[in-house]
Amino acid sequence: MQHFPYFMDNYCPLECACYGRVVQCSDKGVDRVPYGIPYNSRYVLLMNNHIDRIQLDLLSEYRTMEFLALTNNRLTDGAIEGAFEGVPALKRLYLDTNQLRSVPADLPMSLEELRLDNNRVELMSDAAWSHCSGLLILSMSNNSLGNGSTSLPRAVLSPLCKLQTLNLDHNQLTSVPLGLPLSIKELYLKGNWIEEFRNGAFNGRSELVVLDLSKNRLTNKGLLRDSLLNASHLESLNLEGNRLKQIPKHLPVSLKTLNLEDNLVTSVKKRAFGALKSLEHLGLARNKIFKVAVGAFRTLPVLHQLDLGHNALRQVPRQLPVSLHSVALTHNRIQAVPRDAFCWGNATLSQSGLVRVQLQNNLIDLSDIDTQAFRCLRGFQVVHFY
Structure with a gap:
């Protein structure tokens, strides 16, 4: 009788495709880890199958396996108990989208990345992590941690x-x-x-x-x-x-x-951002802002992008930073553009750095607009009224 070539490095299970030391067994409809995956495999991909358990000691012979992907299977806590402790080189383990309720307690010391997203995990203990102190990436999104009444x-x-x-x-x-x-x-x-x-x-x-x-x-x-x-x-x-309801302090x-x-902020006070000298991008869209103090943003010397869209502003805020590249003011109630909104300080002597000003969906009457308010801009192609 011919011996089944289980230990041969060049063998590939019928359900899989093998590329060097990468074994691709994803999307094959299997309910078990296929028999005969070469022991020298480094990357074993078993995603999108029906695997509901890992045979005891099955993985212990895979001394060089670095990446094991079991995403989107039917694994439960008991079905993987003791499965990973004997895999000495495993660095990346994907167990996302399964039916796990707890963090596996036998994770290898070599592990650097663990994905447990989209499970049913409710609890964790520090004992689960004591074996893998070298972990660099841990992802546990879409679980039930905290149960809505506690934290970790x-x-x-x-x-x-x-x-x-x-x-x-x-x-x-x-x-x-x-x-x-x-x-x-x-x-x-x-x-x-x-x-x-x-x-x-x-x-x-x-x-x-x-x-x-x-x-x-x-x-x-x-x-x-x-x-x-x-x-x-x-x-x-x-x-x-x-x-x-207010700009947070002590940032x-x-x-x-x-x-x-998308908060409940109603106003921006003069010193709201006073200490944030390195701020480059600021998003304040979809609040209830109707009032901005004069020069509230001028304390931000390197601010490039400012979004104030979907608020209740009646005029463009005055003394906007000369460092701005783009400012979004769409979907407000703006009727007026003060002369010192865009062009003040150094900007009155040279061209502004603004390349995009969005003023669509406001109440601006172009026949009443003061063109001097845009005197420092590079051209009307910068300003978008419609």
Whole structure:
């Protein structure tokens, strides 16, 4: 009887396609890991199948496997218990879109990226992370973390001392987790139920560069004075779609991008952005802004883009920064363009840096407009009334 070539490196299972040390078994309708995947495989792709369990000790012989993708299968907690602990070189493990309720407890020490998005995970403990302290990327969006009444246990992720990217979008967290690893550079918390951001999220100087808190329930009261005190490297802050009634105070001076769109802000005071000298992009669209103090934006010396569309402004804000490249003022109630809106200070002596001014869907009567208000612009092609 001919021996089945299970151990031959050049064998490829009938259900799969093999390209060197890449084994492609995705979209094959299989309900088990195919028999005969070569032991020297580095990348094993099993996405979009019906796999509901991994045979015990099946993966322990795969000493060189670096990437295992099991996205969109039918795996449960019991079905993967003990499956990954004997895979010494595994760096990337994709278990997203399955039926898991907890974080696997036997993750290999070699792991650098773990994706558990679109599962049913409700809880996690620091014991789950103790084996993989070298994890760099953890993505757990679209789960049930927090259950709408709690947040994660304090410092539950502290074993992940090298973590750089954490995605907890679309869970049920009510507050920003406390005691997060200081190494995190990107933190995504979009679409949770967060009402407060307490100090203590980072117990020490954080490396955070990108923070997304959009589509939550934050109020000005919930965004505390020292919430971002330790985030001295933060460059991008997204607060879109919350319940803020005022421009938040005490924001990191390192910010380059600030998104406050789709909130409840009604006015912009003169010193609202006073300390944000590095801000380049500012989004204030879809608020209820009807009043902007004279020179409220002039304290932003490198601001390039400003979006004030879909508000209740009756005139173009005065003394806009001369650094602006584009300003959006569409869908307001603007009737007047003051002479010192675009052209004031240095801009009166030379051409403005503006290349796009959007004034569509307002109440401007072109027959009444003061052309001197645009005297420093490069030409009327910069201004869009319709």
